[in-house]
Amino acid sequence: MxxxxxxxxxxxxxxxxxxxxxxxxxxxxxxxxxxxxxxxxxxxxxxxxxxxxxxxxxxxxxxxxxxxxxxFISQPVLFGTWDGVFTSCLINIFGVIVFLRSGWIVAEAGIFSAVLIVLSTVFIALISVLSAVGICERCRIESGGVYFVIAHVLGSRFGGSLGLLYCFGQAVGCALNVLGFGESMAELIGLGNSIWSVRFIAGAAVLLLGVINVAGVKWVIKLQFILLIILLLAGLDFMVGSLTHTDLEHGVEGWLSNNLKLNMWSNYSPGSSWFIVFGVFFPTITGILSGINMSGDLKAPSTNIPNGSLAAISTGTFLYLVFVIFLGATCTRSYLMTDYTIAAKVSASSVLLLAGLYVSSMSSCLGAMYGTPRVLQSVALENVIPGIGILGTGRGPNKVPLYSMSVVASVTLIFILIGEINMLAPIVTMPFLLTYASIDYAYFALAQTFDIQHQREQRFHKPRVMSSSIDSEESDLDRLFPERTRHKTLRGESSSGSPSSPEDNETTPIALKTHIHSKPKNWYSNLCNRWLSLFGAVLKILIMFLVNWVYAMVCIMVVFFVWLYIGTANPAVKPGLASEFRLLKWIKILFLRCLGRVYDYEQIVVTPVHPGLNVTSSQLNEDNEDFANRRRYHQSATVHGHMVNIDD
Structure with missing residues (x-):
């Protein structure tokens, strides 16, 4: 039975x-x-x-x-602060340049300038991180990563043009990292002098990582945990090795030598400079916004992104300084200049550090190949740029962007075939500097727009106690000016001006949703400053021209032409939250304020009533057949009333 x-x-x-x-x-x-x-x-x-x-x-x-x-994944997977953001950011900023070019940077710039380069790079990236954190706190964040942040604040036109540039920079950065992997692998098997062997190994690595990304984000995160553990063990192995042994044959003389003093100051080779060295090191930090690119796969993006990104950049800064100072204090300058794998000779176990080198190359590329196609997918799904809609197609519950992944992999393979590490590093630097400058400006514009909206809402402020004769007028004004309803809702009032009650919610009109929030009171909120973001935007544009003005002009012109194309081919793209703020108008007002001139005025629309003059109304659509089918409009005039300081 x-x-x-x-x-x-x-x-x-x-x-x-x-x-x-x-x-x-x-x-x-x-x-x-x-x-x-x-x-x-x-x-x-x-x-x-x-x-x-x-x-x-x-x-x-x-x-x-x-x-x-x-x-393969059978259901959507969402991640948190440590498994989703911290891991992704750290394996992207602790990359191949730290292992292969830290010694060369110390040999060129000296320990003092190398530390300054590291701190400057981290400071520049930190401003963008804080700007992105401020945006995530003050408005909603969805999938699309860097593209969504820029498009949501500055508009889809800016987001589309800068999103494409960011994807290009990520693809070239991926080529840079796998070339470092191919360079070290070719040297290990005795083919280091063959450039085509390096390129073949790098291309094979790109294809392997592409297969892992097709498997899904769950496997990417699992693999990232393993890679991160290997990276941290390699860093620990390097620190222990610098304290325990020497290798005079390869220029490793230990801490008791005089190298700390000899390598303190710069000794640039012909054609090199501080900004050239900075341009080579800067791509190390470009993966710091990888956590934002995972915004669609996070449980709580507004809290996961700030905590994970700030923790990752703090850990990464410590590791950067360890490699720079330890190499400068234990190795001779001549070997630092020529031996790119000298860090392996300093470590206690060269095998473990080489494993960290390989892992850093693969992990950085893995993170880029995961996040970049999703940014490109978001651009395509928004229909911002005509002709690339197919790139928005996704497979599975997590919508893995196969076509976008193929495009990113193709660009990566092309630059693997035509470039090398020192040549690709400045090319990678430019798109990231311009993108990060845009994020800084986006937060500044968002904060300024919030002030504009807040000042407009203050005009509708009124006492809570009102007579019944005014209530009807107030109700009519609420219909004309929705900002009044929103302002009273934020203050906890009903439509009649009194504090709202649960019974009022059934009859009170629904207020508009708040798109820009005031700054919350988290431990990192005070670090998000609009003026610091504006300074960061200007500083990044300046550094672009100091590193390589030709590449800088090419990037700016490409963004401008794509921006122009979007405006011509798709003029109906949605504006951003900060569309009310106008930079040129703000600069003009600031200039007039410095000159002491009156600049504030309020625009009022009134009916054309003139004292002492009789005016009779006539309806044209009754007298003229040509206007019979047209709607009736009220005539109005515009009066500019300047705001006057009563104290004066």
Whole structure:
């Protein structure tokens, strides 16, 4: 009898009860936004056939082999601060340049200038991180990463042009990292003198990482944890080795030598300078916004991104300084200049440090190949740039962008075939500097726009106690000016001006949603300063021209032409939250204020009533057949009333 009951339950067609269609609709509804994973999902034996609550994903997954269901993702995966943001950021900023070019940087710039280069690089990147954190705090954040941040604040036109440039810089940066991997691998197997061997190994690495990304974000995160552990062990191995042994044959003389004093000051080779060395080192820090690129796969982006990014940049700065100071104090300048793998000779176990070198190359490329296609996918899905809509296609619950990934991999392979590390580093620097400068300006414009909106809302401020004769007028004004309703809602008032109650919510009109929030009171909120962001934007543009003015002009012109093309081909793109703020107008007002001139005025629209003059109204659509079908409009005039200081 028990067997018959089991067979009967097994043969039940649950679709007859509507379970299949409902869950399919829920899947389709949840693919575009954040997914609530608070409920528990159970799998039957084998792991691929859904049962019980997990029937939510049964229709998409179906009955597939166990190896496919365990390797590919069957449901959306969301991550937190440490597994999603901190890990992604740290493995992207602790890259191949730290292992292969730290010694060369010390040999060229000296320990003092090298430390200054590291701190300057971190400071420049930190301003952009704080600007991005401020944007995440004060407005909503969705999938799309850097593109969404810029487009949401400055508008889709700026977001599309700068998003493409950012994707290009990430692809070239990926080529730079895998070239470092190919260079070290070729030297290990005795083919270091063959440039085509280096390029072949680098190209094979790109294809392998592409396959891992196709498998899904879950496997990317799992692999990143393993790579991060190896990286941290390699850094620890380097520190221990510098204290325990020497290698005079390869220029490693230890801490007791006089190298700390000899390598303190710069000794630039012909054609080199402080800014050239800075341009080579700067791509190390360009992955600091990798956590923002994962915004669509995070549980709480507004809190995960700030905590994870700031923790990663602090850890990365410590590791940068360790490599620069330890190499300068233990090695001779001549070997630092010529031996790019001297860090492996300083370490206690060269095998472990070489493993860290390989991991840093692969992990940086892995992070770039994960985040960059999603930025490109977001640009395509917004229909900002005509002709690239196919790049928005995604596969699986996490919408893996296969076509965008193919484009990024193709650009990476092209630059692998034509470049080398020292040549690609300045090319990578320019797109990132311009993109980060735009993020800095975006936060400044967002804060200024909030002030403009707040000042406008203050005009509707009124006492809470009002007579019944004015209530009707107030209700009419609420309909004309929605800002009044929003302002009173924020103050906890009802439409009549008195404090709101639960009963009022049933009759009070729905207020407009707040798009820009005031600055919250988190431990890092005070670090987000609009004037610091404006200074960072100007500083990054200046550094672009100091590093290489030709590359800087090319990047700016490319962004301008794409911006012009978007405005011509798709003029109906949505504006950003900071569209009310005008930089040129703000500069003009600031200039007039410095001259002591009156600049503030309020625009008032009134009816054309003149004292002492009788005016009669006439309706043209009754007297003239040409205007009979046209709507009636009220005539109005514009009067500019200057704001006067009463104290004067």
């Amino acid at each position: 028990d067997t018959n009951i089991k067979n009967k339950n097994k043969d039940i067609d649950w679709s007859r009860y509507g379970l299949g269609s409902e869950t399919a609709q829920r899947v389709r509804a949840n693919t575009s936004g954040f997914v609530d994973l608070s409920s528990n999902f159970d799998y039957s034996i084998g792991g691929h056939q859904a049962s019980g609550a997990n029937e939510l994903f049964a229709e998409e997954q179906g009955d597939v082999p166990w190896w496919k269901s365990n390797f």
